[in-house]
Amino acid sequence: MxxxxxxxxxxxxxxxxxxxxxxxxxxxxxxxxxxLAGLVDAHCHVGLGSRGDAIELDEAAVQARTEREAGALLLRDCGSPTD
Incomplete structure (x- = not known):
């Protein structure tokens, strides 16, 4: 290494x-x-609900924490449900 x-x-x-x-x-x-100190999720959609709709900030924070608890220390939010 x-x-x-x-x-x-x-x-x-x-x-x-x-x-x-x-x-x-x-x-x-x-x-x-x-x-590397952790995982990189290079394609996520923090802030989108299960139907591709926008969600409230507190739910987006839960999504981000879930990523962190899975080991991701860097997220790349792609921003839209169709990319």
């Missing part, structure tokens, strides 16, 4: 968490890449 502007480092997944400590007998599942 590589952190932005840093040298490549090795990391392991232990009990679902990233660890810098080597794991004996571990399998390499990915070689090279970047570490």
């Amino acid at each position: 590589r952190l932005p502007d840093e040298d490549a480092i090795e990391l392991w997944i232990v009990d679902g968490k990233i660890s810098p400590e080597p794991v004996t007998g571990a399998d390499t599942v990915f070689d090279g890449g970047w570490i």
Whole structure:
């Protein structure tokens, strides 16, 4: 793995968490890449209801929190129900 502007480092997944400590007998599942702090939902419609209609701000906030609780830390709201 590589952190932005840093040298490549090795990391392991232990009990679902990233660890810098080597794991004996571990399998390499990915070689090279970047570490991201969370998921990116690049196509969402926060603010639209189930029928494609506008919703109130409090319901849109619930939608955004639901995305965050699922692990998305960046949203790209596409804005209309037809795109």
